[in-house]
Structures are given as structure tokens and as C-alpha cells.
Amino acid sequence: MQAYLTTMSSSTYLTILSLLALSVADSASPPSAPSAAIAAPPPRGAPRGPATAAQFLSLINDARADAGAPPLSWNATVAQRAKLHVSWLRDSGGCDLKQTSRDPIRLQMSMTWYQRPSGRPSPADAVATWLAERPWYDRAADACVAGKACGTYKILVTQEWRQLGCAMVTCPSGGGLAACGYRVGPGGKSSQSRELPY
Numbered sequence: 001m002q003a004y005l006t007t008m009s010s011s012t013y014l015t016i017l018s019l020l021a022l023s024v025a026d027s028a029s030p031p032s033a034p035s036a037a038i039a040a041p042p043p044r045g046a047p048r049g050p051a052t053a054a055q056f057l058s059l060i061n062d063a064r065a066d067a068g069a070p071p072l073s074w075n076a077t078v079a080q081r082a083k084l085h086v087s088w089l090r091d092s093g094g095c096d097l098k099q100t101s102r103d104p105i106r107l108q109m110s111m112t113w114y115q116r117p118s119g120r121p122s123p124a125d126a127v128a129t130w131l132a133e134r135p136w137y138d139r140a141a142d143a144c145v146a147g148k149a150c151g152t153y154k155i156l157v158t159q160e161w162r163q164l165g166c167a168m169v170t171c172p173s174g175g176g177l178a179a180c181g182y183r184v185g186p187g188g189k190s191s192q193s194r195e196l197p198y
Helices: 050-066 076-093 097-102 123-131 151-156
Strands: 015-023 109-114 161-170 175-184
Touching (some): 050 123, 050 151, 050 161, 076 097, 076 175, 123 151, 123 175
Parallel strands (some): 015 109
Antiparallel strands (some): 015 175, 161 175
16 A cells, blocks of 8 residues: 655645545445444535445544544535546546646645555545554654654644545546545635645
């Protein structure tokens, strides 16, 4: 598994796009039934059905609570932007993550990638992979331990985020991509905001 991080920002929001390659056994199968463990009502604008969106939201909020970060709410606009990006990746070259910088949508966002060669990943697989970087994050310094990667975990627990939106697509290879975008609240500014020269 590999994680990469690139950061961009916009004046109205900072979106984080988390991409992961998923193996999808049957792209025509209906969304799975909501788990009894997910008590929240299904969010609007949900990817692959409300159950998947609720799983992303619940797992990410649990991780944020463990880190002392406030919970997020679902944002259908952020989910739609994530959907546009992963759809473009799928349609432009079979979900080749090397193509992300060529996306004409030109959304200003940070991105992290997760790749899994086989099996059927779930939101739990993606979040568990991002959380695996937790030991390498020095919260007091707000930085990674020297020589270690923790950017994905740091993004997940950023204090300023208030809203989340995720999207998933099936790739021609039978795998898939998923993206989760994060947004600050109305009028909020992220300490991670910075303009990049492109």
C-alpha cells in the first residue's frame, strides 16, 4: 500500500480528496443494506447508497473523536466534487492515479491515494489504512516523525474540517476508486491553506 500527499487550497474551501483503488466483485450489485451499528440517518448525496456514505462518516468521525477533533457532517456538494474527480479518472484512462494532475476539473484540493491489488475493500479498509499512520504523527508538533509518512492521518484529523463528502466509481479493470473530500465550515479557514504555483 502506498500513500502520497499533495496539498492545494481555494478561497472558499479546502477539499481533501482521498483516493483508493478498490476491487469490485460485481459492479451491478445493489448497495448493501445499512448495518445495525450505523444509527445515523443516511446522508444526502451518498456514494453507492446511503450505507456506504454512513460508513465513511461514522468511521472517520470515530477516528476524529479519538484524536480530539470535532465530528463532521455530510456535504452533498463535496461528495459531488469528489464524484466528478474520480469519474474523470475512470473515464480518462482506466483509473490511472498518475493522471490526477491532468484533471481538467482543476479542483483545488489535497489528495491521498490508497491502492489494494485484490479483494473487495470497504470504507473500513480505507479508513484503517489511513489510521495506520497514526503512530508516526506527533500531535504536539503537528508533524510527522522524522523519516515517516503520516500525511493521510494528519488530513483525516485536521481540527478545522466540519464537512465530509465521498464518492466511489467502478474502474474498467474491475477495481474501483473512492474519494473523500473535507471542507471547513462557513467562513472558516484552515491552518493548512496555502496557494500552490499551478
